Amino acid sequence: MSRALVSIVMRDAPGASESTRERVRCAAEEIGYRPDPQARRLRQRRTRLVGLTFSAHQEFHADLVDGIYVAAEALGYDVVLSAVTPHRDEERAVRTLLDDRCEGLLMVGPQLSARALGELAARLPLVVLARRVRGVDAVRSDDVAGAVAGVEHLVGLGHRRILYLDGGTAPGAAERRRGYRRAAKAAGLLELVAAGGLTERDGAAAATVMIAAGELPDAVFAFNDRCALGVMDVLIRSGISVPQDVSVIGFDDSPLAGLAHIQLTTIRQDSAGLAAVAVERLVARLDGLVPGAATADLVRDPTLVVRGSTAPPRS
Amino acid sequence: MSRALVSIVMRDAPGASESTRERVRCAAEEIGYRPDPQARRLRQRRTRLVGLTFSAHQEFHADLVDGIYVAAEALGYDVVLSAVTPHRDEERAVRTLLDDRCEGLLMVGPQLSARALGELAARLPLVVLARRVRGVDAVRSDDVAGAVAGVEHLVGLGHRRILYLDGGTAPGAAERRRGYRRAAKAAGLLELVAAGGLTERDGAAAATVMIAAGELPDAVFAFNDRCALGVMDVLIRSGISVPQDVSVIGFDDSPLAGLAHIQLTTIRQDSAGLAAVAVERLVARLDGLVPGAATADLVRDPTLVVRGSTAPPRS
């Protein structure tokens, strides 16, 4: 029984009889033998490894990680995870992936500068998720379209005074603001934009300001779900009913949004689709199907998820 | 310039002159050479790799991942991450780590059966975090002590009717229930235990039942923060003030608990400490310092974090 034969059997390559295959498999089972992927990669030209950096503390990243595992496996690649945490910065995360001889990199919501990402992309194929970076392949939701869909939903319910709580300089914030403005203008509405933010705290603060101002809007469109939850929380504590008095809509469809007692209408990002597009783009580069200089900004449509926090205005 | 010499320099081994080291380092820099850790592991007896399975969607796991990275690096080990996601089960996650020739395994909150974990532990060193498993090394918070601390805090504020919302069969639930019972008995209180659960939804349901029953307790001690948040939400929507009418306390100190408008009093688990203990235990086994048959249940004290959701009773 030669090593070569075992190799042939273990990777289902042609060149061995069925009886031999059976014998080899039995023997492997017997002694608990499993091929060493590291030695295999050492011998082969390609590692078939894609590196993936993500923030362990962001739940949306977890959805993307799941999708990336699935998509990569379908294309015959293994995924090497490298988490970004409070004690482990992105630079570090990337370095370990390079040392591991990954053929390409996927970075979810990277915080590195556009310049640093550009230099990295010059070294090896790189696809960024959930952030737009000029000169680097990027995959993200169509935030403009998502915001437009949200506004159109509210307008369809009969709302006129729709307050948008802005996300400042966060990834996607500029696009969502633009979408709101575009849809408001198209419907002939006043453009009401106020400072919002990314967290429950920001939403709560914005709602407090809103209530103090005296005149409530028909509806509030928050930059994201967390902000929307902060708004809802303050409204309800102040005796203002949602959606009877004010409708509220968020963005992301985070797990909290769907809970029985929250029922937040929101815009869902298609994490599985984003993951698949990113992996496919990366693999296309690895296969040499993409000219080095050509970078793409790949965009997927988010979808409106209607729940109980939006309804027609009372009057 | 021989390969052996380069090897000596790159791993800072003795046996090369300073001038030579300088030359080698320059040359490496020049051509962008970095040693291949995989080839190194192939040659060496030990891989110095520890595998880590965790749930990408559980935020507490992220804290542990961070701590494990730190602790493992301090002891000269590399960490291989293997996430458990909706499309990638634990069995799969473990298999990839075994294929990667990890010397030992860390599993955060595993869902595998105790028997399966026992068999795994027979194959290679294994330390389980955040769950107690008989016959396998486990590192977890002292849930009994945490629950006792929570009850004592409420008793100290003057509460007598303290309702405990149970976590069923979740990891740690039995211990927390026991801690509540012990502390309640010690303080001469009635033991009030109702079905709770792990999620906001469960907490909301429990609070609804509680309100329907007519007589509110002085305080509610929920199995975890998410359950506590569900309770608070329903109470507030029903016009019952927290903490003026009812105090609420959770368990975990999740990020949400500390938010400005939530301010949930809770029990914090020492994730960095748990991570360090787990890594140290695993490494001790790898170094052969632990007899194979001896398994330990290592426990760390959680700490009470007092915020605004608990206060003395109104009367």
Add this chain to the structure above:
DNA sequence: TTGTAGGCGTTATCAC
């Protein structure tokens, strides 16, 4: 201080 030889577990290439 430096160079040489051999082998880690795998696969590709070539004989048989």
Add this chain to the structure above:
DNA sequence: GTGATAACGCCTACAA
């Protein structure tokens, strides 16, 4: 259909 051999990049041991 099967078996021998070299090589992937690195490290250890030993010789120069």
